[in-house]
Amino acid sequence: MFDRSGRRLTRAPLPALIIQRVTAGLYFDLVGGGSKIWREIGSRFESYCLELISEALPGAQPSGAFKYKFRRTVDSPDIFLHDESGTAKLAVECKAKKMSIVAKFSDNPLDDAREAFSEIIKGVVQIWRFYSHCRRSNGIKSIGPDAAGMVLTLDPWLQMSNHQDRVMAEASALAGQIDADITDEDRRPILFCSIEDLESTLGIASETSFFQAVAAAASNPEFKGWSLLSVHQRVSVGERQNAYPFEAKIADVLPAWKLLNSEAIRPRAVAG
Secondary structure (H helix, E strand, C coil): CECCCCCCECCCCCHHHHHHHHCCCHHHHHHHHCHHHHHHHHHHHHHHHHHHHHHHCHHHCCEECCEEEECEEEECCCEEEECCCCCEEEEEEEECCCCCHHHHHCCCHHHHCHHHHHHHHHHHHHHHHHHHHHHHCCCCCCEEEEEEEEEEECCCCCCCHHHHHHHHHHHHHHHHHHCCCCCCCCCCCEEEEEHHHHHHHHCCCCHHHHHHHHHHHHHCHHHCCCCHHHHHHHHCCCCCCCCCCCHHHHHHHCCHHHHHCCHHHCCCCCCC
16 A cells, blocks of 8 residues: 555555564574574574563573583573572573474474484583582582473474473483483473463463473473463463563664654555
8 A cells, every 4th residue: 555645655465474574584594694693693592581581580580691610611501590599490591593494394303403403402411411510519509409491492393292202312312421420310301492482471470370380391291292381371370461571672673663653654544
């Protein structure tokens, strides 16, 4: 639809696709840029996840990664959530790979997208290794007895529970190869969650209900393969609607946002 001058388009025919292209679609323009670009994508994803959780669950005292000494300098998982005493209840490892078309529609995605799934498997092992180091060396970080882990991904890589079984089996084998002192005690339950699933869950969760959902997903076989949102909806009482924490910041990453919402281009009736 054009305005009366015939020069200005006043309504996009596919606005959702256009927004998708100039936001998430940029990933595919950049993904082939090499290791430097990959590191930047990973760093930005980790920063976004930490900021999102900090805004949504401030009472969980979210904190980021740190370096510690255990025989050598080691990187911790990317994000930690805590109870009231400051004891860690959840360690999160972020993985910023998007699913290829092959991975999305393959009957055997773990083999057809091996590189990406290897990163997810390493994420599981990194969490277990950290918990093992904390058990064996006082002073790294206080870990709760019921602490769990989460591999947080950019896309829903592990919606199928049988894929999760294979990832966990390969992670267990890899952990044994890397460090024979990673015990069953260290191999805490691991949740696999996409960022979209986490965003949806945080939209209705409080600190208490979020940890309830995590605990249920980690301990109850009934919820194996469920999304975190679905688990939260099943176990929580009195869901709430939380405001989107970054509404005022959208224009910072999408400069056209202000223009899209300006009076100058809002749809209006055009005389016939």
